[in-house]
Amino acid sequence: MKSQADRLREIALTVKQQIESEMSKMVKNTRVVAVSSGKGGTGKSTLALNISITLALHGKNVILLDADMGLANIDIMLGIVPQYNIYHMIQGKKTLREIILSHPSGIDIIPGGSGISELANLSKEQLKRVLIELGTLDGEYDFMIIDTGAGISDNVMSFLLASDDVLVVATPEPTSITDAYGIVKGLSQNRFKGNLFLVVNRVADSREGVLVAEKFRLVCQKFLNLDIKVLGYVTNEPMVQEAIKRQKSFIQVFPQSVATRNIYEISEKLVLQTCEREAGKEIKPKGIKNFFKKLMSFTKTQGE
C-alpha cells in the first residue's frame, strides 16, 4: 500500500508536470527560416537582409544569422565589421550576447564566420554550453532568418533540414531554375517536413515573375509531389545594386522602388503563411535551440 508521503509525492509530481507543460506552451519558439539557392549570386543575402528588416519594421523581433561559409557578406552589405563571431562563442572567449550585433535598422545579427564550420567539431561539454546559450534566444525573437551558402553540399542541406522553413531563391535563368529544383529535390529525398517557399528574383516584370514561379510550382508538384508556396518575385532594379554600394538595405534607401514593394509583399505573405499554419496547428516552429541541436547532429554524422 502506498504511504501518505508517496501519494503526496505523486500529487506534487503531477502538479509539477502540469505547470511545466503549461509553461512550455507559453514559451513561443522562434521560427527559423533558411534562405537558400542552388546557384550563387541569385540574391540570397540581399533578400535575407531586406526581408529581415521589413519584418522588423512590422514589429517582429528578428535575428539574422550570417551562415554563408564561403562568402559571408551581410556585414559588407551593411558596412559593419563584426569583431567576434560564433567561433569566439564556441571557444568560450565571448558570450552569445557579446557576439550579437544590434543594427540601427532594427534587426540583430549573429555573425557566423569561421564558427559555422566549427559547429561540427564540438566536444560534449562545449555542445551543452553552446546549446544552453543559444536556447535563451527562443521566445526573444519571432524569426531567425539564415543566409546560407549556395549549393546542395551536405553542409548546406543540413542547414535547410534543421530549419522550420526553407525559402528558395531563384532567378529566371534556366541554370538557376535547375539548381533550385536540385535543392527542392534534395529536401524531398530527405523528407523535409517544413514549409517550402519560393521567391523569383531579378524578374523583368510581374508577368515573368508569375510565369516562372507558377511553372516551378507545378514541376515540384508533378515530379516531387511537393507543395512549394510562391511568396512572390522581386524585379531587377539598378537601385538594388546602388543600395549595396552605399552599404544600406534598399528597402530603406529606396522605399518607393518596385523592389521594395515586392519585398513588402513577400514578407507579408511569409508572416501570413506561417501564422496560418500555426493556427491550423500543422507546423509549430521548433525554435533556435532545436535548430542548432539538429544541425550539429547532422554535421557530426557526416564527419564520421
Ligand SMILES: Nc1ncnc2c1ncn2[C@@H]1O[C@H](COP(=O)(O)OP(=O)(O)O)[C@@H](O)[C@H]1O
Ligand atoms: N533584384 C535585384 N536587382 C538587381 N540586382 C540584384 C537584385 N538582387 C540581387 N542583385 C545583385 O546580385 C548580386 C548578388 O546578390 P547576393 O545577394 O550577394 O547573392 P547571393 O547571396 O545569392 O550570392 C549583388 O550584386 C546584388 O546587388
Ligand SMILES: [Mg+2]
Ligand atoms: Mg550571399
